[in-house]
Structure formats: structure tokens, C-alpha cells
Amino acid sequence: MVTLGAVLPAGLVASAVVSASSANLGPGFDSLGLALSLCDEIVVETTNSGLKVIVEGEGAGQVPLGPEHLVVRAIQRGLDAVGLQVGGLVVRCRNDVPHSRGLGSSAAAVVSGLAVVNGLVVQMDSTPLSDAQLIQLASEFEGHPDNAAAAVLGGAVVSWVDHRSGRPDYRAVPLRLHRDIHLFAAIPEERSLTAETRVLLPAEISHENARFNISRAALLVVALTERPDLLMAATEDVLHQPQRAPAMPPSAEYLALLRRLDIATALSGAGPSLIVLSTEPELPVEAVEYGTANGFAIKKMTAGDGVRWKPGVTVSG
Numbered sequence: 001m002v003t004l005g006a007v008l009p010a011g012l013v014a015s016a017v018v019s020a021s022s023a024n025l026g027p028g029f030d031s032l033g034l035a036l037s038l039c040d041e042i043v044v045e046t047t048n049s050g051l052k053v054i055v056e057g058e059g060a061g062q063v064p065l066g067p068e069h070l071v072v073r074a075i076q077r078g079l080d081a082v083g084l085q086v087g088g089l090v091v092r093c094r095n096d097v098p099h100s101r102g103l104g105s106s107a108a109a110v111v112s113g114l115a116v117v118n119g120l121v122v123q124m125d126s127t128p129l130s131d132a133q134l135i136q137l138a139s140e141f142e143g144h145p146d147n148a149a150a151a152v153l154g155g156a157v158v159s160w161v162d163h164r165s166g167r168p169d170y171r172a173v174p175l176r177l178h179r180d181i182h183l184f185a186a187i188p189e190e191r192s193l194t195a196e197t198r199v200l201l202p203a204e205i206s207h208e209n210a211r212f213n214i215s216r217a218a219l220l221v222v223a224l225t226e227r228p229d230l231l232m233a234a235t236e237d238v239l240h241q242p243q244r245a246p247a248m249p250p251s252a253e254y255l256a257l258l259r260r261l262d263i264a265t266a267l268s269g270a271g272p273s274l275i276v277l278s279t280e281p282e283l284p285v286e287a288v289e290y291g292t293a294n295g296f297a298i299k300k301m302t303a304g305d306g307v308r309w310k311p312g313v314t315v316s317g
Contacts, residue, residue, distance in 0.1 A: 006124075007085045012046040014119025015313050018112040019304025020097040021104030021150035022185070022275040025224075026235035026266035027216035033104075033150035033157045034177075034275070035304030036185065040095045040108045042071055043313050044116045047088035058095035058105070070106060070141075074113025077137055081114075081129060082121050100191035102269035107147035110138045115152075115309040123311050132171075134307065135159075139170035147269065154306030156224050175221065177303050178228045184276035184283060185268065186296040188250060200243050209238045228279050231264035235277065241267050248272040250294055261287055 020038040024030070040058075053065040053072060063069060067076075071093055079085060093112075097105045114137050118128035129137070131152050138148035145159035149172030159172035216236050223234035244267065245252035251272040258265040258276065261284060268275040274296075276283065283298065291298050 005083060005085065007087055008046050008120060008124065010046050010048045010087065012120050012123050012311075013043065013313060014116050014123070014309065014311050015041065015043045016112045016116040016119065016307060016309040017041045017305075018108045018115065018151050018307045019154060021107055021147045021304070022102070022268040022273075023104065023144075023146040023150070024237070024240065024266065024269060025220060025275065025277070026237040026241070027213045027239070028146070028158075028220055029213070029217075029237075029240050030144040030146055031159055032217065032220060033146035033159060033172075034183075035150040035154045035156075035306070036103065036183065037302045037304045038096050038103070038185075038299070039304070040093065040097050040105075040112055042094070042112045042116055043092045044075065044120065045090045046086050046120065047090060050088040052090045054090075054092045056092075056094045058097060059093075059099050060095075062099070070109040071113040074110040074138070074141065075117060077141075078114040078117030078129060081133065081137060082117060082126060084121060084124075084126065086120075098187055098273070101187055102267065102271045102273045103185065103187070104147040104151060104269065107138060107142055107151045110141045111148060111151040111307050114138055115307045119309045119311045128309075131306075135172055136170050140168075145170040145172055150304075152307050155303045158221065175225050177224055178226065180279055181224070181228050181231070182278045182281050183301045183303065184278065185299045185301055186254060186265075186274040186276065186291050187299065188272050188294075188296050190248065190250065190272050190295070200247060201240055202243065205239060213237060213239050224277075228277075231277050231279070232259070232262060235264045235266045237266065240270075244271055250296075254291060254294060254296060257290055258287055263287060 019035040139145040149159040156175040162169040220234040223230040
């Protein structure tokens with residue numbers, strides 16, 4: 001056991017693999033999330049001093065490579081939480097989760113940075129962060145727990161914020177996703193930032209719209225776990241998708257087409273990607289051809305695993 005504030009020795013290596021995620025799933029604004037089988041992987045090595053960040057794949061040549069890098073910030077937050085320090089770090093990121101597409105890339109970065117700390121501290125016989133702590137710390141970065149909770153726990157999750165302690169306590173529980181649900185993501189080249197689309201949302205909503213979304217979010221839990229035949233009705237939303245549509249016309253048009261084809265589809269998070277929850281193992285040819293012709297990459301996926309971390313290097317499958 002090491003003392004609080006101790007500096008970890010140079011030469012420790014740890015790794016983490018974390019899944020992409022889709023939030024909201026239509027009506028579950030800031031509360032429902034789903035991990036997807038598209039992953040980022042990081043490998044960290046402690047050094048005596050300095051910081052070196054290496055990024056491959058998504059974000060290479062675009063993200064900062066200093067202390068402001070989101071993974072580095074999360075590592076520092078995780079170290080603070082366990083009361084340890086490092087002299088320096090080499091951080092290697094291999095990213096497959098598209099950035100700024102509504103697939104939880106920022107949550108993946110934060111969760112991977114926090115989780116890799118566990119792989120370091122267990123080598124010093126220190127107690128790793130629990131899943132509940134990972135969700136709390138990651139959600140503090142995000143401001144909401146849906147993506148973070150899905151990235152930590154894997155699969156489908158319901159998340160919420162508890163204010164009884166006088167501060168936001170971020171909580172989540174997993175759902176058992178029905179085996180007959182098939183997942184697809186439609187990912188455009190176009191990018192969108194959550195902060196930019198969130199300002200499109202009205203500060204107030206009507207009781208009618210609140211009632212509509214409450215019913216659909218409740219129904220969605222049933223559809224995800226027991227009655228996938230209800231997914232079309234359960235993925236309806238009036239609180240955020242119509243308001244965001246003008247900022248991403250191609251996504252809005254493709255969403256409308258898929259739903260006209262009776263395919264349960266929603267914006268993935270704040271968009272512009274779409275998430276499809278289908279009871280059919282393949283999409284209709286018309287749906288695929290339209291998406292491809294309009295710049296969407298259609299990826300068949302499964303529910304993603306929870307975050308995986310360990311001492312040493314993880315080789316992801």
C-alpha cells in the first residue's frame with residue numbers, strides 16, 4: 001500500500017478499452033444510453049517527467065497533444081481521486097470512435113483515462129476506482145451521465161442525477177437488452193458539437209410535450225428489454241430531435257425516411273449520426289442505398305462491453 005500523495009514509479013504500464021455509446025435513443029433525453037461495439041484503446045506508461053501523447057485513428061492531427069488532451073485530463077482527475085501522482089506520462093491513444101458525430105467520443109476518452117488509472121494503481125496495491133466512482137467522475141466532465149454510464153457499464157443503461165446530497169450524484173443501472181434487437185449506426189462525414197446543438201433546445205416545454213416524452217421513455221425501457229415490437233412508438237420524441245433537425249438536414253431527412261420505412265431510428269445523442277434499433281438482422285436495400293448515396297456510412301453493431309482495464313497492454317479484438 002502506498003501513501004496518499006505518493007508519486008508512482010516510472011515504468012508502470014496500464015491499458016484500457018472503452019466502447020462508443022449512443023445517448024437518448026429518442027425520448028430518453030440525458031437519461032438513456034447504449035454502448036456500441038466500436039472501441040477506443042489507450043496504453044499509458046509512467047515516466048520520471050514530461051508528457052508525450054500519441055494519437056492514431058480518429059482525431060489524429062486534430063486533437064491537442066498536451067495537458068489539455070481530454071484523456072490526459074481524465075487521467076489526472078483519476079489520480080487525484082485515488083490520491084496519487086505521476087512524474088510524467090506517455091499516453092498512446094488508438095481511436096476508432098468517430099469524433100463529434102454523437103457516438104460518445106468524449107465520454108469514451110474520459111472513461112478510458114479514468115479507468116487506466118486503475119491499471120496503474122493496482123500495481124501498487126492501491127484500491128481501484130469502482131464503477132460507481134467512474135460514472136460519477138466521468139459524468140462530472142460530461143455534465144450528464146448517459147454516455148458515461150453506458151461506457152462504464154456496457155449494454156443499455158438508465159441513468160439519473162440525485163441532488164439529495166446537495167450536489168449532483170450521477171447514478172445508473174443496466175438494462176438487459178432483448179436478444180432480438182439488432183443495432184445499426186448511420187454515420188455521416190458531417191460533424192456536430194453537442195454544445196452547439198444543445199443551445200437550440202428551448203428553456204421551457206409544455207406539459208403536453210413532457211407527458212408525451214415521459215410515456216415514450218417509459219415505453220422504451222419495456223421495448224428494449226421485453227417488447228422490441230414496440231420500438232417504433234417507443235423511440236418517438238418531441239423534446240430535442242425536431243429542434244435539432246434544422247442544424248443537420250441530411251440526418252433529419254434520413255431519419256424521416258427510415259421511420260417511414262417502419263424502422264425505429266433516432267438521433268444518436270446530439271447527432272448527426274443516427275442509431276437504428278431493429279427487429280430485423282439487415283436493413284432494407286432502399287434504406288442502405290439512400291444512406292450511402294447521401295454520405296452515410298452504415299455500420300452494423302452489437303451492444304458494447306463495459307470498460308476494460310488492466311495492468312500491462314490490452315490487445316483489443
